[in-house]
Amino acid sequence: MPEAYLKGLEEIAGxxxxxxxxxxxxxxxxxxxxxxxxxxxxxxxxxxxxILDPKVxxxxxxxxxxALGDGKSxxxxxxxxxxxxxxxxxxxxxxxxxxxxxxxxxxxMVALNIVREVFEDHDKSGSDGSAEPPTSPPxx
Amino acid sequence: MPEAYLKGLEEIAGxxxxxxxxxxxxxxxxxxxxxxxxxxxxxxxxxxxxILDPKVxxxxxxxxxxALGDGKSxxxxxxxxxxxxxxxxxxxxxxxxxxxxxxxxxxxMVALNIVREVFEDHDKSGSDGSAEPPTSPPxx
Amino acid sequence: MPEAYLKGLEEIAGxxxxxxxxxxxxxxxxxxxxxxxxxxxxxxxxxxxxILDPKVxxxxxxxxxxALGDGKSxxxxxxxxxxxxxxxxxxxxxxxxxxxxxxxxxxxMVALNIVREVFEDHDKSGSDGSAEPPTSPPxx
Amino acid sequence: MPEAYLKGLEEIAGxxxxxxxxxxxxxxxxxxxxxxxxxxxxxxxxxxxxILDPKVxxxxxxxxxxALGDGKSxxxxxxxxxxxxxxxxxxxxxxxxxxxxxxxxxxxMVALNIVREVFEDHDKSGSDGSAEPPTSPPxx
Amino acid sequence: MPEAYLKGLEEIAGxxxxxxxxxxxxxxxxxxxxxxxxxxxxxxxxxxxxILDPKVxxxxxxxxxxALGDGKSxxxxxxxxxxxxxxxxxxxxxxxxxxxxxxxxxxxMVALNIVREVFEDHDKSGSDGSAEPPTSPPxx
Amino acid sequence: MPEAYLKGLEEIAGxxxxxxxxxxxxxxxxxxxxxxxxxxxxxxxxxxxxILDPKVxxxxxxxxxxALGDGKSxxxxxxxxxxxxxxxxxxxxxxxxxxxxxxxxxxxMVALNIVREVFEDHDKSGSDGSAEPPTSPPxx
Numbered sequence: 021m022p023e024a025y026l027k028g029l030e031e032i033a034g035x036x037x038x039x040x041x042x043x044x045x046x047x048x049x050x051x052x053x054x055x056x057x058x059x060x061x062x063x064x065x066x067x068x069x070x071i072l073d074p075k076v077x078x079x080x081x082x083x084x085x086x087a088l089g090d091g092k093s094x095x096x097x098x099x100x101x102x103x104x105x106x107x108x109x110x111x112x113x114x115x116x117x118x119x120x121x122x123x124x125x126x127x128x129m130v131a132l133n134i135v136r137e138v139f140e141d142h143d144k145s146g147s148d149g150s151a152e153p154p155t156s157p158p159x160x
Numbered sequence: 161m162p163e164a165y166l167k168g169l170e171e172i173a174g175x176x177x178x179x180x181x182x183x184x185x186x187x188x189x190x191x192x193x194x195x196x197x198x199x200x201x202x203x204x205x206x207x208x209x210x211i212l213d214p215k216v217x218x219x220x221x222x223x224x225x226x227a228l229g230d231g232k233s234x235x236x237x238x239x240x241x242x243x244x245x246x247x248x249x250x251x252x253x254x255x256x257x258x259x260x261x262x263x264x265x266x267x268x269m270v271a272l273n274i275v276r277e278v279f280e281d282h283d284k285s286g287s288d289g290s291a292e293p294p295t296s297p298p299x300x
Numbered sequence: 301m302p303e304a305y306l307k308g309l310e311e312i313a314g315x316x317x318x319x320x321x322x323x324x325x326x327x328x329x330x331x332x333x334x335x336x337x338x339x340x341x342x343x344x345x346x347x348x349x350x351i352l353d354p355k356v357x358x359x360x361x362x363x364x365x366x367a368l369g370d371g372k373s374x375x376x377x378x379x380x381x382x383x384x385x386x387x388x389x390x391x392x393x394x395x396x397x398x399x400x401x402x403x404x405x406x407x408x409m410v411a412l413n414i415v416r417e418v419f420e421d422h423d424k425s426g427s428d429g430s431a432e433p434p435t436s437p438p439x440x
Numbered sequence: 441m442p443e444a445y446l447k448g449l450e451e452i453a454g455x456x457x458x459x460x461x462x463x464x465x466x467x468x469x470x471x472x473x474x475x476x477x478x479x480x481x482x483x484x485x486x487x488x489x490x491i492l493d494p495k496v497x498x499x500x501x502x503x504x505x506x507a508l509g510d511g512k513s514x515x516x517x518x519x520x521x522x523x524x525x526x527x528x529x530x531x532x533x534x535x536x537x538x539x540x541x542x543x544x545x546x547x548x549m550v551a552l553n554i555v556r557e558v559f560e561d562h563d564k565s566g567s568d569g570s571a572e573p574p575t576s577p578p579x580x
Numbered sequence: 581m582p583e584a585y586l587k588g589l590e591e592i593a594g595x596x597x598x599x600x601x602x603x604x605x606x607x608x609x610x611x612x613x614x615x616x617x618x619x620x621x622x623x624x625x626x627x628x629x630x631i632l633d634p635k636v637x638x639x640x641x642x643x644x645x646x647a648l649g650d651g652k653s654x655x656x657x658x659x660x661x662x663x664x665x666x667x668x669x670x671x672x673x674x675x676x677x678x679x680x681x682x683x684x685x686x687x688x689m690v691a692l693n694i695v696r697e698v699f700e701d702h703d704k705s706g707s708d709g710s711a712e713p714p715t716s717p718p719x720x
Numbered sequence: 721m722p723e724a725y726l727k728g729l730e731e732i733a734g735x736x737x738x739x740x741x742x743x744x745x746x747x748x749x750x751x752x753x754x755x756x757x758x759x760x761x762x763x764x765x766x767x768x769x770x771i772l773d774p775k776v777x778x779x780x781x782x783x784x785x786x787a788l789g790d791g792k793s794x795x796x797x798x799x800x801x802x803x804x805x806x807x808x809x810x811x812x813x814x815x816x817x818x819x820x821x822x823x824x825x826x827x828x829m830v831a832l833n834i835v836r837e838v839f840e841d842h843d844k845s846g847s848d849g850s851a852e853p854p855t856s857p858p859x860x
Contacts, residue, residue: 047832050813050832050835050836051813051816051817051832053489053813053817054813054816054817054828054832057481057485057486057817057820057825058825058829061477061481061485062261062825065477065481066257066258066260066261066477067258067261069254069257069258069473071250071251071254072219072251072254072255072258076216076219077258079212079216079219079220080219080220080223080255080258080259081223081258081261081262083220083221083223083224083227084223084224084226084227084258084259084262084263085227085262085826086224086227087223087224087225087226087227087228088227088262088263088789088824088826088827089648089649089650089651089789089790090649090650090789090790090826090827090830091262091789091826091827091829091830093829093830093833094262094825094826094829110211111211111212113610113611113613113614114209114211114212115212115220116611116614117206117209117611117613117614117617118206118207118209118212118217118220118221118224119220119224119404120206120404120617121202121206121207121221121404121405121406122221122224122225122228122231122234122404122405122406123224123228123403123404123406124399124400124401124402124403124404124407124648125401125402125617125618125622125654126401126402126403126645126648126650126651126654127648127650127651128614129618129651129653129654130650130651130653132607132610132611132614133653135610136610187412190393190412190415190416191393191396191397191412193397193629194393194396194397194408194412197397197400197405197621197625197626198405198409201617201621201625202405205617205621206617209613225406228369228404228406228407229369229370229508229509229510229511230369230370230406230407230410230509230510231369231406231407231409231410233409233410233413234405234406234409253470253471253473253474256471256474257471257473257474257477259824260477260824261824261825261826262824262825262826263823263824263826264508264819264820264821264822264823264824264827265477265478265482265514265821265822266505266508266510266511266514266821266822266823267508267510267511267824268474269478269511269513269514270510270511270513272467272470272471272474273513275470276470327552330533330552330555330556331533331536331537331552333533333537334533334536334537334548334552337537337540337545337761337765337766338545338549341757341761341765342545342681345757345761346677346678346680346681346757347678347681349674349677349678351670351671351674352639352671352674352675352678356636356639357678359632359636359639359640360639360640360643360675360678360679361643361678361681361682363640363641363643363644363647364643364644364646364647364678364679364682364683365546365647365682366644366647367643367644367645367646367647367648368509368544368546368547368647368682368683369509369510370509370510370546370547370550371509371546371547371549371550371682373549373550373553374545374546374549374682390631391631391632394629394631394632395632395640397626397629398626398627398629398632398637398640398641398644399640399644400626401622401626401627401641402641402644402645402648402651402654403644403648482821486817486818486820486821487818487821489814489817489818491810491811491814492779492811492814492815492818496776496779497818499772499776499779499780500779500780500783500815500818500819501783501818501821501822503780503781503783503784503787504783504784504786504787504818504819504822504823505787505822506784506787507783507784507785507786507787507788508787508822508823511822514822530771531771531772534769534771534772535772535780537766537769538766538767538769538772538777538780538781538784539684539780539784540684540766541684541685541686541762541766541767541781542684542685542686542781542784542785542788542791542794543683543684543686543784543788544679544680544681544682544683544684545681545682546681546682546683547684649788649789649790649791650789650790673750673751673753673754676751676754677751677753677754677757680757684788685757685758685762685794686785686788686790686791686794687788687790687791688754689758689791689793689794690790690791690793692747692750692751692754693793695750696750
């Protein structure tokens with residue numbers, strides 16, 4: 021699915037222009053087929069959908085990943101995506117607070133700590149927004 | 161926390177005016193303390209927060225519950241809440257579609273089936289919106 | 301492991317003297333090996349341990365099953381075990397209340413509903429304790 | 441993705457020739473887009489892959505769904521798929537037994553009960569294999 | 581809820597007098613509202629309850645967190661709480677052993693490793709109990 | 721159960737001849753009873769079963785652990801076991817790809833990263849297969 025794949029690459033670059041493309045290259049080295057599905061389906065088909073407002077789409081993704089409980093790298097990536105989409109730190113933390121009802125304090129605190137790390141990196145890298153915190157390859 | 165409790169009752173009635181208050185009465189018979197926390201904290205403190213738009217708050221809750229995977233009664237309740245808050249069926253289904261990336265097709269299909277049931281009940285009960293589908297006490 | 305198996309049968313009969321042995325027979329028809337492990341290891345080796353007070357052992361089991369989130373039949377069985385071991389309804393509900401912090405209201409409410417059902421059955425079957433609520437085979 | 445979609449329909453019919461196509465029709469009524477992804481991606485792209493032996497592919501799917509813990513309809517569907525692919529009841533139960541180590545007895549017993557139900561239905565419907573047990577739409 | 585908040589601070593100091601208050605300060609910097617709920621509700625309302633014996637309350641919490649599977653920092657914190665409440669290492673490990681039945685060996689081994697680490701730190705810091713192992717902020 | 725224990729030790733050595741026995745020694749220092757169950761039951765009784773082909777048994781274990789989502793050390797151990805049993809890297813990655821349908825991309829990517837690490841270690845340690853990558857004690 022070449023068209024969906026190109027769309028997916030574009031979506032990934034939109035989430036994290038510096039590290040997103042590198043991440044895809046690394047994924048391709050491990051498994052070209054998995055990379056094709058991740059780029060072409062997860063991003064090119066699903067994340068590229070436009071029914072939800074981009075900010076809402078990111079907040080919904082964050083809620084999913086808080087509740088899932090593992091997959092911290094993926095949560096970090098989507099928090100970056102939320103910042104890029106224009107979500108405020110306050111809105112992202114609000115998703116964590118709402119999730120306390122559904123999944124408890126334990127998973128909420130894991131997420132809160134990731135938000136803290138992302139914004140500490142973000143603040144360190146300057147306020148011009150040009151240098152996003154590095155997204156490492158999926159290590160959790 | 162009497163103030164938070166009253167606020168919580170109001171929130172619950174706003175989600176499901178017919179069955180919400182009955183549900184609280186039943187919860188109180190099983191455990192008055194649990195009912196107090198559910199009404200006064202979960203609804204009166206957390207769900208009553210206004211940082212997120214009411215519709216977004218409901219979509220985020222739905223995403224949490226899809227990912228959690230069990231707790232179908234709670235998911236049903238929040239789908240009703242989403243409808244009341246003005247979310248369209250299309251937006252609710254979109255949350256399910258987005259969640260495929262994070263939690264897979266299995267949990268997404270469970271959620272899709274609940275959405276189908278809620279809207280079938282809803283459609284049966286007339287288009288004037290006066291009669292919501294009944295919310296049963298938490299049985300899953 | 302014949303000794304552990306006999307010990308396990310005894311433990312199961314102690315949890316639910318009427319339905320426990322029937323349940324084992326049914327399990328044996330589906331998979332004799334699985335039944336052997338369930339009786340001989342899960343009950344004969346693990347549940348038969350005596351380091352924790354029997355009541356505490358049951359409350360800890362209930363906490364595990366609330367957090368696991370599925371496996372409602374198993375939770376029902378252990379609530380019966382807790383009642384047999386002498387735990388009060390109040391203590392069992394307290395475990396649910398404590399679990400709200402760790403796993404949220406959603407899973408806690410699922411558990412609360414099972415407690416309600418078990419005690420409704422229990423109350424119906426008379427106060428002499430001779431007739432426990434039926435334990436059905438593992439259907440969830 | 442028309443080609444993948446056709447491939448997916450074929451895979452679904454191969455799993456459950458009688459009820460599979462009906463299930464897709466129902467899914468399309470609830471959400472045509474979700475149905476497209478389910479048929480075209482989950483079945484047409486992923487399940488259609490041929491690196492693993494068909495029997496192994498089904499046993500691996502069953503292991504995933506046992507561990508996931510919810511999604512019983514999906515597990516039932518894949519058990520049917522395993523039977524169609526030529527897996528014996530003994531092999532399917534063996535996956536459940538192996539999973540005890542990784543996910544415990546609770547989820548293993550849920551799965552064992554589903555296997556029991558599927559094979560009871562299967563045995564009732566005759567030994568010529570022409571009438572598979574009905575697959576209901578995803579209700580859990 | 582000022583009274584519940586003060587009660588919560590006291591509970592946290594009781595769990596970990598050196599690092600607990602620092603942890604709350606850090607939480608407040610990330611999200612004052614989340615900190616308020618964590619201190620005032622999770623500790624001030626729920627953990628402060630006295631229906632269960634303090635030791636039992638801690639063992640039940642540990643069982644919840646083993647079964648949840650993620651949230652290792654929270655599990656570490658509650659193991660410290662269990663030690664402070666007077667639980668022996670043997671009792672804490674017994675909860676892990678019991679949980680094997682419900683959640684399997686995988687999650688049990690994760691918990692066992694955390695217990696090992698906590699007690700290694702504890703043993704290093706001297707036998708007078710004055711220096712507890714440091715509780716780091718929620719990093720998992 | 722001395723016979724099952726010996727069988728279990730043999731199975732563990734077969735999975736990881738260098739580090740497996742060390743791991744058991746370490747487990748015994750933390751909890752001799754837990755070590756006995758892990759060796760004697762998990763390996764000596766369950767993993768020692770021969771109904772499934774050894775390669776299939778390992779692929780099924782990997783599928784369980786991907787879906788469980790936590791327990792990365794255990795997943796790493798079973799990937800090593802799969803390599804020893806003769807599974808190719810391609811087959812192991814195929815299990816991850818199949819699991820995308822059931823558990824989503826998030827958990828699949830966590831697993832893919834572990835596979836990458838195991839094979840990088842493996843490739844570094846030479847192609848004669850004599851030096852397996854070290855298995856660390858269960859730390860996640």
